[in-house]
Amino acid sequence: MYTPAEVVEETGFSLDTLRYYEKIGLLERIERNAAGQRRFSEEDVGWLGMIRCLRDTGMPIAMLLRFAELVRGGDRTIPDRIRLLEEHDRQVQAQIANLTERQDYIHRKISYYRSVL
Amino acid sequence: MYTPAEVVEETGFSLDTLRYYEKIGLLERIERNAAGQRRFSEEDVGWLGMIRCLRDTGMPIAMLLRFAELVRGGDRTIPDRIRLLEEHDRQVQAQIANLTERQDYIHRKISYYRSVL
DNA sequence: CGTTGACCTGGAGTGCGCTCCAGGTGAAAG
DNA sequence: CTTTCACCTGGAGCGCACTCCAGGTCAACG
Numbered sequence: 647m648y649t650p651a652e653v654v655e656e657t658g659f660s661l662d663t664l665r666y667y668e669k670i671g672l673l674e675r676i677e678r679n680a681a682g683q684r685r686f687s688e689e690d691v692g693w694l695g696m697i698r699c700l701r702d703t704g705m706p707i708a709m710l711l712r713f714a715e716l717v718r719g720g721d722r723t724i725p726d727r728i729r730l731l732e733e734h735d736r737q738v739q740a741q742i743a744n745l746t747e748r749q750d751y752i753h754r755k756i757s758y759y760r761s762v763l
Numbered sequence: 764m765y766t767p768a769e770v771v772e773e774t775g776f777s778l779d780t781l782r783y784y785e786k787i788g789l790l791e792r793i794e795r796n797a798a799g800q801r802r803f804s805e806e807d808v809g810w811l812g813m814i815r816c817l818r819d820t821g822m823p824i825a826m827l828l829r830f831a832e833l834v835r836g837g838d839r840t841i842p843d844r845i846r847l848l849e850e851h852d853r854q855v856q857a858q859i860a861n862l863t864e865r866q867d868y869i870h871r872k873i874s875y876y877r878s879v880l
Numbered sequence: 881c882g883t884t885g886a887c888c889t890g891g892a893g894t895g896c897g898c899t900c901c902a903g904g905t906g907a908a909a910g
Numbered sequence: 911c912t913t914t915c916a917c918c919t920g921g922a923g924c925g926c927a928c929t930c931c932a933g934g935t936c937a938a939c940g
Contacts, residue, residue: 649886649887650886650887651886651887660928660929661886661887662928662929662930663927663928663929665888665889666927666928666929680936681887681888681935681936681937682887682888682889682935682936683886683887683888683935683936683937684887684888696872699865699868699869700869701927702861702865703862703865703866703869706926706927707926707927708926721879724876724879724880725880727876728873728876728877731869731872731873731876732873734869735866735869735870735873738862738865738866738869739866741862742859742862742863742866744819745820745855745858745859745862746859748816748819748820748855749820749852749855749856749859751816752816752817752820752848752851752852752855753852755813755848756845756848756849756852759841759844759845759848760845762838762841763841763842766916766917767916767917768916768917777898777899778916778917779898779899779900780897780898780899782918782919783897783898783899796907797906798905798906798907798917798918799905799906799917799918799919800906800907800916800917800918801917801918818897823896823897824896824897825896
């Protein structure tokens with residue numbers, strides 16, 4: 647069991663963000679101690695790692711919510727999860743391709759600037 | 764000289780975005796015809812291409828404004844422009860590296876899901 | 881036991897980057 | 911000439927993803 651502060655440390659999400667994610671249903675109702683304070687399970691932290699990965703690759707919250715529902719839906723949703731991740735993977739691939747192309751333009755611009763110095 | 768509609772077509776920015784960019788000073792006061800309608804020069808369109816590139820690689824508007832000021836500052840600002848673009852290039856590189864790493868995680872997740880089917 | 885500090889809730893506020901709207905003027909096609 | 915359409919302005923509104931705040935409750939350390 648992890649305290650909120652530990653999870654903040656571990657995942658890099660702010661405490662407010664963790665609460666927000668719980669509020670919108672991205673995290674399932676987190677366990678509480680007697681005083682009502684959150685205690686995150688190993689599994690919660692793992693799921694937050696997945697969220698971190700998908701958010702950092704630009705997946706919108708709305709799609710994460712769909713993914714979360716699939717995960718809650720049990721093993722029979724695994725084909726759908728694969729489809730969702732593959733779709734996202736294509737997005738990521740496109741982002742990388744786009745960045746690489748644009749970077750080329752930037753490099754050419756820098757070269758040009760160097761050439762006129 | 765390009766009409767607003769032509770520039771929209773050419774650059775992919777919406778008309779509202781073009782007006783917004785002019786308002787905040789990212790585009791210098793665009794020329795007008797007798798009726799007060801914008802007529803964009805070749806140079807404006809070229810500059811919009813640069814903006815497209817930098818925006819699409821995640822440069823915030825605030826940094827674009829700094830870059831725009833340098834461009835207006837004339838040739839003596841070229842070393843500063845190079846520095847700014849190099850800094851941005853590092854950001855882009857970091858984004859690509861990050862995406863590539865995260866993509867790996869996604870691939871492993873997909874493989875895992877496939878393995879339990 | 882007291883004090884400090886982590887944590888709680890509901891709800892308002894923020895920053896970014898547009899996007900939309902109302903109400904109007906001039907351009908351009910038939 | 912008329913009608914339609916592109917364009918104009920200033921300003922309000924929006925969507926996303928948080929982030930902050932007030933006002934409070936418990937925990938944990940010395």
